[in-house]
Amino acid sequence: MTYTQTQDSITGGVPDDGDVLRVLEPDGSRVPHATLDPWIADLSPHELRALHRDMVLTRRLDAEGVALQRQGQLALWAPCRGQEAVQVGTAHALAPGDFVFPSYREHGVLLGRGAQPADYVLAWRGEEHSAYDHRTINAAPPQIIIGAQSLHATGWAMGAQRDGSTDVAVAYYGDGATSQGDVNEAMVFASSFRAPVVFVCSNNQWAISEPVTVQAKFPIAGRAPGFGIPSLRIDGNDALACVAAMRWALDRARRGEGPSFLEAVTYRMGPHTTSDDPTRYRDAAEVDAWAERDPIARLEAYLRAEGMLDDSGMAEVARAADALAAEVRAACIGATTRAPETMFDHVYAEPHAGVERQRAEYVDYLAGFEK
């Protein structure tokens, strides 16, 4: 066999509609898809409404994060607006025993795992490095080192495999991360050991200011098969496609068939973080074009057309979203900063003479001001 053909086939911007798997068109109309349909045939109206609700909650929570940062209550926030479908949709497909390894932008995944209001904001406020207990929501601390969590997910999956369990690990990262060695090494390990792990790449078109074309000249989903890992390139703004693809991948993992890769083609509607200014590097026209493909409006249009959602249902979801935002705000503003000597806690699990000496010295130093 020869592999001499290369393909310079991605352009960034708005993808060719024939390029990605989907069951909901941007206007919300339902189209059949032979690969995806079987995985979502059983979704009840209740579950579909829950998907929509969680996406609305995620967007509201995200808006609150931005507002809290603008008001000086948070040091920074990484907005996820536009990416609600892939985050909520994939999280919706998980079983309680599965374990996610999120990046710092996966607010909708954390919501899907049952995070509490303070969990979203204390790290961004600078009170903690990681606010939540990984054991209560089966989520690793948010990862800031790009792509590093892909290896952790793979190792966790190797452990699950040794335990004889059907638990699956999920690594979430973006298009930029796919250039990292860790992400590629994770695919080698996952493939070699048939580890039950799902790689979810949210291709949001931008790694801060670099368009995806700097990371890839070929669809990112096209890389995984080279590692021996099946992949799907899905419309990341189609929540139903995200649920379907994730169920396909999780099922493969649970049946011992090893890792899968999902490239969810989506768009980062906001800045990289609240410190970023995307007007310096991208056109408003591109953002406007993606606004036409909004994931929440799309699902809403579908649910309304199917008679599963009406104005009163929408109002109820909006009230729940405002209530969550109020709780997040209260948890943020009400946070108290720990005593300074606690910064020496947990450097080690067992006593360490060097750290204890420095803690004692600093406590003494601070005590000098109280006299």
Add this chain to the structure above:
Amino acid sequence: MTALTLGAAINAGLSKALETDDRVLLMGEDIGKLGGVFRVTDGLQQRFGAQRVVDTPLAEAGIVGTAVGLALRGYRPVVEIQFDGFVYPAFDQIVCQVAKLHYRSNGRIRMPLVIRIPWAGGVGAAEHHSESPEAYFVHTAGLRVVAASNPQDAFVMLRQAVASDDPVIFFEPKRLYHSKGEVDLDADLADAPPMHLARVAREGTDATIVTYGAQVRTALDAALAAEDEGISLEVIDLRSLSPIDMNTVAASVRKTGRVVVTHEAAREAGVGAELVASITEQCFEYLEAPPQRVTGHDIPYPPSKLEKHHVPDLDRILFAVDRVCERGEGVRR
């Protein structure tokens, strides 16, 4: 007691760890059928199976990064980095993840990893096979760093490292892999001195030599030679580089008033610099002479035909002893 080489003692320690805790597993390149390039894991895969003694792909970040995930799942991975100079691809995972996860999670996530590194030079090896990277890891909060200098310590400290709930960088002096010593294979870990304590390898009264790893043997040889000249040297084997057992070091320096620190790693911002700074802070009024460092030069590890000029030998240590004792050639120069 059983006479074992240092490599065989580590093998015995790994074997014991695998036997006593089924959450322990070994990962590394060529550690299975081959038994590792130094044969330290010889026979272990045959005995414990490929699920517990895992030949990994050739990717150090991958080895350490997947070990992090296994630890999160409740395993206690012992990973082998094939050579000291191959650890750098894993540096990000070690510094940003392994070292910080316990802190980042407020103690909720433990990282009971052992990262074994065949270490340092003096064996005529190719480039990147003779490095002494310990200072990078000592400088990184969250890691414990130890270096064994003899088979008994290697056997016990390896098991202590596996039992520790903190990540441990475990340096194995490769030029001592084949040197033999008596090992008590049935010793109770509870009776052994804790891993973080230094050991007085030889008592003396005129000056203290502080060192670790393979340099302990060189220092002991120097002490023997000095004895012929009527100088009594005390030799401290640090064993642990993070934390450093300053109580033992300071007690010795206060007794002798003179100190030489020696290691094979480069001098600038090295472990010796930390030692001399701490000694100066804690023992200043006891010092009779400026502390001396005898180290590798601040150069990349040289081609092996020149390494005898780089790795501090007995004569360079004695030269520094002369300086701190204010006698002989060391002073005149």
